Amino acid sequence: MARIAVDMDEVIADALGEHIDRYNKNFNARVQRDDLIGRSLRQFVPATVACDVEKLVHTEDFFADLAVFPHAYDVLLKLSDENEIFIATAAMEVPLSFDAKYKWLLKHFPFISPMNFVFCGDKSILHADYLIDDNARHFERFKGTGILFDAPHNQHVTGYRRVKNWLEVAEIFS
Amino acid sequence: MARIAVDMDEVIADALGEHIDRYNKNFNARVQRDDLIGRSLRQFVPATVACDVEKLVHTEDFFADLAVFPHAYDVLLKLSDENEIFIATAAMEVPLSFDAKYKWLLKHFPFISPMNFVFCGDKSILHADYLIDDNARHFERFKGTGILFDAPHNQHVTGYRRVKNWLEVAEIFS
Numbered sequence: 001m002a003r004i005a006v007d008m009d010e011v012i013a014d015a016l017g018e019h020i021d022r023y024n025k026n027f028n029a030r031v032q033r034d035d036l037i038g039r040s041l042r043q044f045v046p047a048t049v050a051c052d053v054e055k056l057v058h059t060e061d062f063f064a065d066l067a068v069f070p071h072a073y074d075v076l077l078k079l080s081d082e083n084e085i086f087i088a089t090a091a092m093e094v095p096l097s098f099d100a101k102y103k104w105l106l107k108h109f110p111f112i113s114p115m116n117f118v119f120c121g122d123k124s125i126l127h128a129d130y131l132i133d134d135n136a137r138h139f140e141r142f143k144g145t146g147i148l149f150d151a152p153h154n155q156h157v158t159g160y161r162r163v164k165n166w167l168e169v170a171e172i173f174s
Numbered sequence: 175m176a177r178i179a180v181d182m183d184e185v186i187a188d189a190l191g192e193h194i195d196r197y198n199k200n201f202n203a204r205v206q207r208d209d210l211i212g213r214s215l216r217q218f219v220p221a222t223v224a225c226d227v228e229k230l231v232h233t234e235d236f237f238a239d240l241a242v243f244p245h246a247y248d249v250l251l252k253l254s255d256e257n258e259i260f261i262a263t264a265a266m267e268v269p270l271s272f273d274a275k276y277k278w279l280l281k282h283f284p285f286i287s288p289m290n291f292v293f294c295g296d297k298s299i300l301h302a303d304y305l306i307d308d309n310a311r312h313f314e315r316f317k318g319t320g321i322l323f324d325a326p327h328n329q330h331v332t333g334y335r336r337v338k339n340w341l342e343v344a345e346i347f348s
Binding site: 003086088091092095098102113114115119120121122124125128143 | 177272287289291295299302
């Protein structure tokens with residue numbers, strides 16, 4: 001049995017898709033996911049609106065309706081039979097998100113106990129065997145094994161095992 | 175340099191005092207802290223009102239105005255010079271508390287970065303050298319050293335180093 005910590009945004013919840021949608025709507029733009037190779041939406045947009053684009057995330061409803069990543073549900077359900085699954089999300093960067101994130105997790109991953117939700121900032125505090133995350137910075141001081149979940153912004157990151165999707169996560173633990 | 179995880183309720187924040195005050199006011203009672211040796215307020219009150227007493231905590235404002243435990247501020251301020259301090263609070267049991275707890279920590283412990291706040295349930299997820307907590311159950315699967323912070327309900331607990339107050343915490347790390 002392993003303990004697997006799983007990030008939320010960009011790993012099980014499509015926060016980037018929602019952010020792009022809101023940006024396109026608010027700024028009458030046509031950004032697509034593939035435009036963001038190696039950079040964040042904030043880094044991609046004109047510098048004059050970068051802060052406003054960031055603010056789109058800082059609303060109470062942003063996290064309420066995020067789509068679940070393909071196969072995240074069924075792979076985690078299966079993995080939870082023989083492993084301890086924790087959801088570890090960097091909620092301290094967007095304090096308004098606590099409540100919406102909690103409800104989202106209850107709704108979409110009802111088989112994971114809220115006792116296994118962790119809202120944190122610095123993920124080096126996690127005691128787990130694996131951390132599946134799209135931000136490699138969290139692996140630097142993490143004592144377990146980092147697994148980099150593929151995202152446009154991390155395309156140029158090397159040095160960690162990369163998974164393209166949840167089916168590849170399932171393969172690692174099969 | 176050590177990493178010290180610190181519980182919030184009954185260690186730095188006087189949640190029990192507030193709970194007793196609200197109980198006495200709502201139920202026209204005169205409970206005092208010393209009445210609760212070896213048991214929680216919920217266990218002390220008549221069984222017929224136990225659930226209503228529990229509900230007094232489940233409000234958005236309960237955590238907003240808690241008093242800070244004596245010397246918690248100055249001892250943690252000093253310890254933070256040479257140690258990493260994380261605040262780890264079992265917020266998942268009272269989801270309504272997220273926002274109030276976050277604001278309380280910012281207000282009363284401004285020298286601790288929000289990146290070092292952890293809202294969790296099962297504290298065995300913490301990777302730290304020490305955990306200062308009034309609930310010994312959190313020490314059972316914790317890999318570091320548990321330090322039991324004295325509270326009425328834990329008077330009969332043995333097997334862990336006990337500190338009576340924050341001055342005794344300071345002595346341990348001096």
